[in-house]
Amino acid sequence: MTRTTLLWIVLGLWLLVMGLSATAFWAEPTGDGFTRGLNRVTAFFGWQLGAFLLAVVAWITVSPLPRGGLTRWLGRVPLWWTLALVLGMVGIVVYAMIADPGAGGYVPPGPVTAPAADAVPVE
Numbered sequence: 854m855t856r857t858t859l860l861w862i863v864l865g866l867w868l869l870v871m872g873l874s875a876t877a878f879w880a881e882p883t884g885d886g887f888t889r890g891l892n893r894v895t896a897f898f899g900w901q902l903g904a905f906l907l908a909v910v911a912w913i914t915v916s917p918l919p920r921g922g923l924t925r926w927l928g929r930v931p932l933w934w935t936l937a938l939v940l941g942m943v944g945i946v947v948y949a950m951i952a953d954p955g956a957g958g959y960v961p962p963g964p965v966t967a968p969a970a971d972a973v974p975v976e
Contacts, residue, residue, distance in 0.1 A: 860914050860928050866933045867907040874900030901938070908932040 877897040882890035908931035915928030 856914055856918060857924055860924060862916060864908055864927065864931070867904055867911065870900055870904040870907060874904060894911045902933075904931070905935050908935050927934060 874897050877891050877900060880893050880896060883892045885888065912932050915925045918925040918928075926939045
């Protein structure tokens with residue numbers, strides 16, 4: 854099997870796994886309270902982990918190919934896509950923390966106030 858054939862197989866599997874990760878959100882949410890729907894998130898990240906592993910295989914497959922070729926460029930796209938997804942998620946979390954810092958449950962302490970009454974020394 855040539856590297857190009859292997860690359861096309863890996864790219865096809867990568868596209869399939871990426872599509873399956875998108876269907877994870879169609880599942881019925883399970884759980885109660887805070888964890889309700891967490892099954893969908895874990896399924897999404899599980900499929901994304903599989904897609905990441907396939908992207909690494911694609912990257913390794915095209916590494917020995919000559920530079921500047923379309924095949925080598927196509928083998929690099931899945932890992933770039935994964936990096937863009939991770940950076941996008943980190944960006945969303947950072948933006949959410951900056952936009953509303955009190956939403957995470959932490960509220961920075963206010964200014965220190967003077968005591969309500971003067972302290973009386975104990976004799």
